[in-house]
Amino acid sequence: MTDITITRRHALGLGLGAAAACYLPWNGVARAAARADAPPLPVPPLIEPDGNGVVKLRLGKGRHAFRVGSEAASAGVNGSYLGPLLRLENGARVTLAVENALGEETTMHWHGLFVPSRLDGGPHNIIKPGETWSPEVTIDQPPSFNWFHPHMHGDTARQAHMGLAGLIVVTDGKDGERGLPQSYGIDDLPLVLQDRRVIEGEDVYAPDLMDLIHGFRGDILIVNGVEGPVAAVPKGIVRLRLLNGANARNFHLRLSDGRPLHVFASDGGFVAAPGPVSRLTVAPGERYECLVDFSGGSAVDLLTLADDEETGEELHVMRFVPDAGLPVAVTAIPARLEDPGMPDPSLSIRRRSFVFDERLAANMALMKAPSGQMESGHGMAGMHSGHDMGSMEMEGMHDMDHSMHQGRSAGDAGAPVAALASGVRMAMAGEPFDMNHIDVEAKLGSFEIWELQTQEMAHPFHIHGASFRILTKNGEPPVPHEAGWKDVALINGRAELLIRFDREADRDHPFMFHCHILEHEDVGMMAQFVTV
Template sequence: MLSRRTFVTAAALGVGAFAATPLRQTAAAEPQSLKIPELIDARRAGQSLALKVQAGSSEFFPGQVSRTLGYNGSYLGPVIRVHRGDDVEIAVTNALGEDTTVHWHGLLIPGEMDGGPHQLIRPGMTWRPVLSVRQPAATLFYHAHVHERTAEQVYSGLAGVLLVTDEEEQALGLPSEYGVDDLPLVLQDRQFENGRLVIPQGGVSLMMGRRGDTLLVNGTPNPVAVVPRRLVRLRFVNGSNARVYDLAFSDDRAFHWIASEGGLLEAPVELRSLTLAPGERAEVLADFSDGRPVALETGPEFNMPMMMGRHMHSGASADLSPRSREHILAFAPQAGVAAPRAVVPQRLVSQARVEAAQAVRRRRFVLNMGMGGMMGGRGGMMGAGRGSGMAVHAINGQAFAMQRIDEQVRLGDVEIWEVSAQMMVHPFHIHGVHFRVLSRGGAEPAVRDQGLRDTVVVQQEPVELLVRFTQPALKAPFMYHCHILEHEDNGMMGQFTVS
């Protein structure tokens, strides 16, 4: 049964049926120029910015208007760039008819500034957090995070990119001309009926997370990016509610992965495919100096309950043969003479190491799910649910409760968190920290586990995370949760204090 608030949003935006069978692609859109979000640089704005959370209308397909949500616009939000060492005030005004929040995903700030479920912004009110930026250059993410409403608000458009820059990054000479050779790419799948955005509902969406039949980049279907004939920096952000992407170029060209969620790697890693789960970000350098048009593609969707064995961060991707791929984005190199061939730096940054021997405690977390969501939504298996003592979505057997603190951590401590999951692949996100992957299934971490992380893919085999807690969270707790947003909304989340 849909809650009243779900019904209201569904009625406003349109509700589509969602089947467990593979989705059929909406009639292909004509190619259109990739939308590049407005860039707001905090220094140029005097360290004081404004975001308005608003409803609007968007025309994804010609002549077909969809009701959507956005920040300072009708769908998604501007790219915000902040500088290491600065303090930035952002006035967030809620012009919606319901509560919202803005979570600064990946930013290391105290709990009361984090924008999680406890920092509600009521309709008509303004929240004014001051963000103290004290971390290295990175591609971050901001999005709504209202308990039980995150999935629908993000699906409807409440997300954007947050960039941190610093002098160390700038000294490397990486591509940095925003919108030209430095491109933010928010990847999303969305469901359309007759060209209009709809919100999938029902038990399958609860279990698997909302999936869509159309791929968007920065809100653009079938986009084309005109790029210079040189190295281009692509900042991938997985803004989907649930879909995991297996990214590769149509001609299987190599590219260099240079940054994880926490910032630049110590050295570039040459890859031909890259897996990106919801909430994860990755920066890559792609070389378009040969002038050949090429497309970014993804492998087929694989992440269904009981299908964990097909994949994950083992170093190999799912089937990425050309016949199985789905088109995401076309790159059209500019005509003319190529720029002198740029050299990918051999080294990027040095990272201070935290050693496992420094850990003072080990905690274990299991992301629980059952098939109850297939039998009537949040009610649970055979009618079991939160009220029955059998949570369909939970962590360590407990569904999320706003008033319950699940873990208490000491400020400055280093801990090992051992995380595993049931039935499918889950992206696990921890607020307010960066961590390193120590092991995966008792073996060495995979290639894609490198670098500082705030989100990591987990499945049945436990993943060991080395976590350092540098931010206080006593006035308001931090969250940890599955970043399949429907799982998070329905109980697969916990919270912890740091003091």
């Protein structure tokens, strides 16, 4: 995370190691148990603008221990891995001073902040080594949980996986009136969910062709930069701010004893009322805020299914252990919050259609080429080496496709490739991303309905500089926790979104829309728009 970890009272005096080693089957399905040497949950440092309204963020490289005794190459913001949580007041004027001490070019995208495109930190906003980029932004949006990460064309996945990311909370100071927990690090916990393939050495991100096609997924789950942590929590209501910060993995979360996650907010802010959810899917880039009742005093594990699996073995994410020594501020879950209201499709002035185009046949055909071959037996590379893929072979590839959307170890992977040099290409608006091509001109202040269609796999859709409401998914209205304002949505089939374009975007700094599987973004599943 950074150099700071949680040091709350009693955190190390609970017998957490023994508690974490408990093993709880669910419906007869085995799962990995928590590690006996589980560390306490690191909590990102909380920072706010200084007296001059400035937030200083220094991007640099370092070393990080994802597990006790390990050490890996990393990058971070104001530390060795990941970064702080910025708390910004709605209405404030803030300077975000980003110093690039990486020794390479980067950008910094304010994912979820309502800012004009020239301040958004997309691939056109390059920060050169040794330079400081200092956009001045006015915070003008509802309370929400957001984040920041690089957005370099062709290199976003690597830089993000190294650890260049942090959190942003926009607040109006009224959470106490709403009955929501607000003691940061006590009953208000941010959880950055990620996966790793390598946690020691230098080569922590080495994607092969299959990783570019399916997205880079590892077999080690981490939270706030460490594997399988344990969080001491009050014996009351606790707020969990969930961010999927992984490159490609979907997290399908539930609590081991069946207690619900009461979801009360998503990317763009509150939903009408906290709703109990037994299993919560969080896609890359997506955020949800949940309330969990720990008043019963029993420890509980957070689990996830293997990616893109509806049943099967569950994987351990982390453990919560109630501590009677921690103060309890909230004892009941609020009945209502600010209702975003029903979306009105009649506001739309036009309809557009986009397809997540994996170009699967062409990309799989790269496996034939000597430069695309991996070691024998690793992944699917080499499977078609030396002969052409016919229609039946490609049909088999389609059938196998979903089995690859899960964690892979370093031993499963083949020869590493760079995204832009790999030959793998995907598209979002007909052709692979072109920095010099504007794909959409939207009228500033207008609403549009966008129809999104997937082909071979589910894709998390993200749009910069705009918010949307989900109208339908495969012909059905969204579930309640997806019914508010959002900027990321997992699309599997066909979806209709009502998008509001209310931020300026010029041709020199257009806004992006793309798949938030970062490898897909890097190989061209991205497009850009301006407002006119």
